[in-house]
Amino acid sequence: MHRRRAPRRPGPADDAARTGRTPRTRPRRHRHRPRPRPCPRPLIAVLALLPLLLATACAGGGAGTARAGEGRVRITFWSALRGSQQVVDAYNRSQRRVHVDFEQVPSGQQGGYAKLSNAARAGNAPDVATIEYPQVPGFAIDGVARDLTPLLGERLRARLLPQALALTTFEGRTFSVPLDVEPMVFLYRRDLFAAHHIAVPRTWAQFERAAREVRRAAPGSRIATFPTDGGHHLAGLAWQAGARWFDTAGGTWSVSMTDRPTRKVAAYWQRLIDRGLVFLNPVDTQAGSAQIGRGEVFGKLTAAWDAGGMMAAQPGQHGKWGVAPLPQWDPHRPRLGVMGGSTFAVTKDSAHPRAAMDFIEWQVSSPDSLRARLSSGVSSQYPAVTDLVPVARKAMDTRYFAGQDIYALFRREAGLISRRWTWGPRMTATLRTVQDGLARAGDGDGTVWTALREGERATMPDLEALGLDARRVVR
């Protein structure tokens, strides 16, 4: 917007010409001119700038949060999660101490995180905010998320999956409470694998062989797509292989996005890409969805929540899908990465942190809360409070997966989540840079490896500019 200001000044062309930006010609021209003449020019400038000024004046102001209480504590809650309104209504009905005002915000990448940051900067952040795992350290460092350690009771702590809680805990302090945590799985077309007599792969070596068989059996199809818009996807795969992109040992952020396990993963996928054994394109697009709809992909490397996503996106493929564990590098030492999941944080601005924490506890651990959430539509999220799994399992209509007990599988897989992983301080930006590199690789400019390297190189200046103790480690 502001680039239009002066070059596009709507003055007569000759006036613009006379303004001639060259330092030499300007004074020379003025000498030849009667004195009062220069005045109109600033006037024109003033007139040209007026709308801009008005625009900035109008941009001010903002919504404040009301925390008036008529005996009942009012707290505000922002979330992009589906079903949040139902959860909040159920909570407000369930007790009389706290009233929650809910605001549906855009998802993080669509501006939800920027909204939260700006609100925190302005001092009017909601009491409770929804943050995905990768962004937790960033919001903790920025002082948006409050240290919840003193508020987090032992009972709730014990019910949460330890791997999930570890992702929101830094230096022994917990900054947010996990709602769900999503172990990676392999969704596959049961019918297609069976029709072509291809075994569902259990290891990555088998996956590569199966990929070859799929292409041989159906030349227009591939076993899966390597998503060029999947920074989280690549991170999850590296996580499984034992990578540690970020590490906080010794009070320093050690960054190593090109460590040995990551190199192994990058080389593996590059090989599959180069040999044309997988598609290479964005998946969170209409085209990506159409690829699945046409049955061109035999499977999808994704996470537990996406089983429900598939049910919603491809109702026509009812009964044709199955869920398998993600292939392993070493079946004797199975490990897993996470792709997705949300957490709830209490902000520094909250005037009622205890009430906020009570609401969060109810939200993540009450069966009523989960039932209210599921009432808004199909979801296959995996609750971070493990004893809620039976509730979710009961609500799930598994006919789409030919009656497979998918929650039993999720539960087994969740136990395999590796605890070596830590997210970094500027994960939105880091993953976005990796994705930019993957997108270029998808167009033949670069590789999986160069995308990771660029992501790492672009992350370092970010961390240094934050004043963090950060160094790049070669592992």
Add this chain to the structure above:
Amino acid sequence: MSTAPSPVPAGVGRGPDAAAGPAEQGARRSRARTRRSARRGAGAACAALMTPFFLLLVLVFLLPVGVAVWLSFFGDDQPELGFGPERTVFTGLRSYRAVLTDPTFLRGLGTTALYCLVHLPLMVVLSLALALLLDSGAARLRRTAQLALFLPHAVPGIIAAVIWLYLYTPGLSPVIGLLDSAGVRVDLLGVDTVLPSVVNIALWSNLGYNVVIFYAALQAVPREVTEAALVDGAGPVRTALLVKVPLVRGSAVMVVLFTLIWSLQLFTEPMLLSQASPVVGARWTPNMYIYDAAFTRNNYGLAAAASVVLLAVTVALSYAVGRWSTRGARPGGPGRTGEGGPR
């Protein structure tokens, strides 16, 4: 930014009469006094009229630049891992070091440089050629043509980007659909084609504006000169290239300068295209980098440092264009004759 109107020197003349005969001294003095008071009145009028300008210059240009420079030297720091309390500290050149070692910023500068290399010559040559055509009188319906050329400029950049995005998106675009049915497969948002696509949007939006500038300058070319060329036996093409073009050199410099500054601040179009094309990253141009630093990475110091770097590059390049344009121009030479209002 650097494009705000420059302050105009008040240009108050030097004191009058060095020596005067004693007889006329009184009369002269009174005349001088009236002149001086008149001058004072003119000065006051000038000051009154110019105050708003300087006020705005300070408010919307100098102050923000000052704040940006100030911000760029500070950061909200926490020691070690960063989970402790924040404190604002002087960080010196740290943010500048971060910007200049960030491969994505440097890539953005490279993209912009490439964009300028493609866009600038195209813009100048095309708009000059069109203006010459309009001026030559060869074109019928001159007014209609002018209006048609200028109309896209009245379309806001964001709307223009939306229109073109529609035309670029496979599956939506009738153009791509037509080409597709003719067996021609084009990806206008690919890694190699997206830059020309952005250039195309910019050309479409701004060509008419620059044509008007050139056309106005061409109208100011004295008829005697073109008639003399005609008498000397020059055809219309020769007259255009050898007589008219050198005479509108000043306008060309201005068009180059405006287009350059506009290009360095490229933001709206690629920002919108980045929604549709994954090869346009979040930091595709320096301005997008600044936006990303401030609103995705929440680092105002970094964003400010990047802004100051961009400002420095803009000022340096504008200065270079200024130097380059005056180098060849002799005082009183053709560079100045071409300027002036339309008749």
